[in-house]
Amino acid sequence: MGIELHILGTSSARPTSKRQVSGSLVQCEDGIAVIDAGEGFQTRYAAQRKRLKLFDKGTSLRAARVHVVCLTHGHLDHTWGLLPWMHTMSLDKREVPLLVLGPTSPEAFDSLCAGTGVPDSSASAELARQITGWQSLGGTSAELGYSVRWVLGDVVNDRWMELNDDGSTSLLSSMPQPEGWKRNKLHPLPSNHSVPSCSWMLESKGSLGKFNRLMSAELRLSDEEKLRLSSGEDIKRVDGSLLKATDFRGEDRPGTRLIVSGDTSEMAESLSTVGGVDVLVHEATFMDDAQQWADQFQHSTSTGAARTALAAKAKHLVLTHFSARINDANLPVAEAKGVLAESGIQVTAAMDGDRIHISNSGSITHRFWAENGWKA
Ligand SMILES: [Zn+2]
Numbered sequence: 001m002g003i004e005l006h007i008l009g010t011s012s013a014r015p016t017s018k019r020q021v022s023g024s025l026v027q028c029e030d031g032i033a034v035i036d037a038g039e040g041f042q043t044r045y046a047a048q049r050k051r052l053k054l055f056d057k058g059t060s061l062r063a064a065r066v067h068v069v070c071l072t073h074g075h076l077d078h079t080w081g082l083l084p085w086m087h088t089m090s091l092d093k094r095e096v097p098l099l100v101l102g103p104t105s106p107e108a109f110d111s112l113c114a115g116t117g118v119p120d121s122s123a124s125a126e127l128a129r130q131i132t133g134w135q136s137l138g139g140t141s142a143e144l145g146y147s148v149r150w151v152l153g154d155v156v157n158d159r160w161m162e163l164n165d166d167g168s169t170s171l172l173s174s175m176p177q178p179e180g181w182k183r184n185k186l187h188p189l190p191s192n193h194s195v196p197s198c199s200w201m202l203e204s205k206g207s208l209g210k211f212n213r214l215m216s217a218e219l220r221l222s223d224e225e226k227l228r229l230s231s232g233e234d235i236k237r238v239d240g241s242l243l244k245a246t247d248f249r250g251e252d253r254p255g256t257r258l259i260v261s262g263d264t265s266e267m268a269e270s271l272s273t274v275g276g277v278d279v280l281v282h283e284a285t286f287m288d289d290a291q292q293w294a295d296q297f298q299h300s301t302s303t304g305a306a307r308t309a310l311a312a313k314a315k316h317l318v319l320t321h322f323s324a325r326i327n328d329a330n331l332p333v334a335e336a337k338g339v340l341a342e343s344g345i346q347v348t349a350a351m352d353g354d355r356i357h358i359s360n361s362g363s364i365t366h367r368f369w370a371e372n373g374w375k376a
């Protein structure tokens with residue numbers, strides 16, 4: 001199955017006639033993570049499920065498989081659809097627990113821990129403000145009928161806390177991973193924006209190749225011999241023949257890394273140093289002619305996203321989060337290609353409804369939504 005990202009919104013700040021605000025789902029064998037849920041998220045999510053039903057019966061994105069919501073930051077184009085969708089899941093009698101993760105500032109973290117609430121100096125879009133507001137609007141386990149954990153992180157210092165339904169906070173020893181996830185891990189990567197923010201990386205563990213049972217049966221190996229070979233040990237048999245462990249293994253399956261950047265200026269340190277990235281979905285709010293705006297509002301240009309992809313050693317860069325000024329996404333792609341020319345890094349632009357797939361063997365496909373199905 002691998003990893004598949006469904007991108008449900010590709011505009012920045014406000015919807016346009018063709019693009020909606022941020023929101024995506026990433027599906028792996030352990031379950032589904034929602035990464036950001038801007039205004040209208042549940043409508044777009046339902047539309048994507050309907051498309052899958054019509055055009056790709058093998059795939060489903062059931063809400064019961066969504067175990068975690070990862071927010072990149074508190075700007076409303078990334079968060080404002082979360083609570084209404086959570087209410088809908090309550091009407092649908094959801095039973096599965098939901099974990100919500102997001103970044104906060106060190107100051108807000110300290111103040112919340114001390115029981116003095118969100119400091120006045122915090123940004124209006126501070127996530128802690130929204131979460132406490134949502135709790136008072138019915139976003140609690142008791143009112144929703146399923147377990148919700150609201151977890152905030154001072155991501156830069158890797159400190160984590162839970163905002164409890166009764167208004168108290170609990171310090172956590174580390175960021176919780178979704179319950180029951182075994183092969184996939186979520187990592188927040190601090191990014192540079194006008195409010196506390198982070199990118200989210202889904203890392204899927206690699207695995208050893210399959211043990212060749214047929215060959216071991218033909219050679220009538222003992223259980224002990226099989227165990228030693230499968231653990232990577234070469235063995236010498238009684239008849240003097242040498243059996244090499246590598247001859248009994250199929251090819252190893254490499255681990256995979258998918259990053260969704262959220263909003264950030266280019267070359268966020270955590271992104272430019274992480275390395276070994278398969279797919280980097282990076283914001284490209286502006287084109288090169290608006291570099292000053294990108295600097296002023298801490299966003300990226302298409303070439304800035306490309307420079308970050310180079311530094312991250314990404315295999316594939318997907319541009320998203322376009323300003324309403326960008327009518328033709330071929331233009332930012334062309335600009336990014338100028339930076340990536342010699343690198344071999346692929347670059348594509350996302351439209352609402354697109355799917356990015358990384359197979360278990362590491363091959364990457366961008367499937368573009370085209371009104372009556374997806375086209376690679
Ligand atoms: Zn945004």
Ligand SMILES: [Zn+2]
Nearest residue numbers: 073075193263
């Ligand atoms: Zn933002």
